[in-house]
Amino acid sequence: xxxxxxxxxxxxxxxxxxxxxxxxxxxxxxxxxxxxxxxxxxxxxxxxxxxxxxxxxxxxxxxxxxxxxxxxxxxxxxxxxxxxxxxxxxxxxxxxxxxxxxxxxxxxxxxxxxxxxxxxxxxxxxxxxxxxxxxxxxxxxxxxxxxxxxxxxxxxxxxxxxxxxxxxxxxxxxxxxxxxxxxxxxxxxxxxxxxxxxxxxxxxxxxxxxxxxxxxxxxxxxxxxxxxxxxxxxxxxxxxxxxxxxxxxxxxxxxxxxxxxxxxxxxxxxxxxxxxxxxxxxxxxxxxxxxxxxxxxxxxxxxxxxxxxxxxxxxxxxxxxxxxxxxxxxxxxxxxxxxxxxxxxxxxxxxxxxxx
Numbered sequence: 001x002x003x004x005x006x007x008x009x010x011x012x013x014x015x016x017x018x019x020x021x022x023x024x025x026x027x028x029x030x031x032x033x034x035x036x037x038x039x040x041x042x043x044x045x046x047x048x049x050x051x052x053x054x055x056x057x058x059x060x061x062x063x064x065x066x067x068x069x070x071x072x073x074x075x076x077x078x079x080x081x082x083x084x085x086x087x088x089x090x091x092x093x094x095x096x097x098x099x100x101x102x103x104x105x106x107x108x109x110x111x112x113x114x115x116x117x118x119x120x121x122x123x124x125x126x127x128x129x130x131x132x133x134x135x136x137x138x139x140x141x142x143x144x145x146x147x148x149x150x151x152x153x154x155x156x157x158x159x160x161x162x163x164x165x166x167x168x169x170x171x172x173x174x175x176x177x178x179x180x181x182x183x184x185x186x187x188x189x190x191x192x193x194x195x196x197x198x199x200x201x202x203x204x205x206x207x208x209x210x211x212x213x214x215x216x217x218x219x220x221x222x223x224x225x226x227x228x229x230x231x232x233x234x235x236x237x238x239x240x241x242x243x244x245x246x247x248x249x250x251x252x253x254x255x256x257x258x259x260x261x262x263x264x265x266x267x268x269x270x271x272x273x274x275x276x277x278x279x280x281x282x283x284x285x286x287x288x289x290x291x292x293x294x295x296x297x298x299x300x301x302x303x304x305x306x307x308x309x310x311x312x313x314x315x316x317x318x319x320x321x322x323x324x325x326x327x328x329x330x331x332x333x334x335x336x337x338x339x340x341x342x343x344x345x346x347x348x349x350x351x352x353x354x355x356x
Contacts, residue, residue: 023060029053030354031131038333038346050075051131051351054093064102070094072175093146093175107160109153114175118153118166118190119210119235120145126206126239126249127274129295131353132330133316136272136299137253142233143212144174149185161197163206166190172214172231179217184226186214204241210234216257230258230265247276267305273298291323295332309339318349328353 031051036044053073060066072093077086096113100106120138124130137143149170156162172186173179189211196202212233215226232255239249251272258265274297280290299314318332329352336345 025058027056027058028354028356029131032352032354034350036348038348039344050088056094064100066098068094068096068098074176091176107155109155111151111153112149114146114148114178115151115168116146117143117170117188118151118168118192119143119188119208119212119237122192122206122208123237123251126208126237127251127272127297128247128276129320129328129330129351131328132318132332132349132351133297136251136270136301137233137235137255140268140270140301142235142253142255142268142270144176146175147171147173147186148178151188156193157197161194163191163193163195165192170214172217181217181219182215182226184215186212186231188212201243202241204239204247206239206241208235208237225261228258228261228263230256232256243281244278245281246278247274249274264306266303269300269302269305271300291321293320293322294318295320295330311339313337313339326355 030053032049033051034046034048036046050073054070056068056070058066058068070093071090073088073090075086075088077084092114094114094116096111096115099110099112101108101110120135120143123135123137127133127135133139138145147170149168151166151168151170154165156164166189168188168190170186170188171178171180172184191209193207194203194205195207196205210233212231212235214231214233216229216231218229220226220229233253235251235253237249237251239247241247249272251270251274253270255268255270256265257268274295276293276295279292279294283289283292295316295318297314297316301312301314303310303312313336315335316332318330320328320330322328329350332349332351334347334349
């Protein structure tokens with residue numbers, strides 16, 4: 001579907017939803033940035049960019065059913081008769097129906113369609129700065145952020161205040177490349193726990209985990225065994241949130257890919273540690289400074305845990321401003337180092353988030 005047709009479809013959904021649905025809402029997010037390359041030899045290269053733009057339509061069809069559609073404006077570089085050109089195009093990221101059976105008293109949600117993979121979705125909330133950088137598992141493509149399938153979510157505690165459990169059966173593809181090349185389906189188990197909701201100081205703290213068992217999205221002939229091309233993931237994360245003073249979080253991932261009969265599996269790992277210090281609790285007398293927070297993040301990515309000196313390391317340090325609802329801005333410095341190379345890449349970023 002081309003861009004014009006996609007935009008027309010989205011407009012039609014918005015208009016029809018506004019007219020007929022009991023409750024319809026439209027939300028949007030816009031990520032922009034300016035990057036200055038400080039790497040040796042970069043010669044002051046810098047550019048402005050539009051990272052992503054999302055428009056989401058949600059309609060509550062009844063007390064038990066609802067629909068969500070999210071469009072994603074993204075950047076792509078294509079070869080146009082031998083010339084590389086960067087353009088924007090629109091695709092659908094989410095498109096699913098939620099049903100909450102009456103007998104479950106809204107504790108159970110059944111979902112069908114193109115839907116978020118829950119671990120990355122929740123880790124984005126714990127990290128809190130998707131507009132600035134993806135999670136370590138997302139950026140290194142351990143798992144897609146959205147996949148067609150069916151899932152069941154069970155809320156824990158009153159209105160899910162204690163967390164949730166989920167089981168999903170997915171194609172094992174991606175919202176940006178939907179073609180399923182085999183009959184196998186992937187299984188995703190997910191748990192999110194909020195064990196300290198009874199503590200006023202620590203109530204926003206959380207623990208999250210997933211186990212993903214899948215097959216690589218490839219065609220198999222009669223001589224091949226799909227089990228030799230596994231695509232398995234184990235992830236564990238947590239956030240310690242103390243009042244409005246500071247947050248400390250972790251995101252640990254182990255990824256295994258089978259390479260075929262008789263071939264060694266490739267095992268990858270990705271780890272991320274991040275923290276935030278909220279200045280508003282210390283500088284309450286200053287209207288400007290109280291909207292600021294200081295944050296840092298340190299990632300490691302090992303593309304082959306059986307090999308040495310192949311890790312990639314990312315450090316992000318910055319200050320973020322949140323002066324009003326619907327707007328965030330950050331000035332941050334990033335450094336990327338490699339075990340097998342003395343080169344260190346450095347960038348200065350100014351990132352912004354606009355949402356409505």
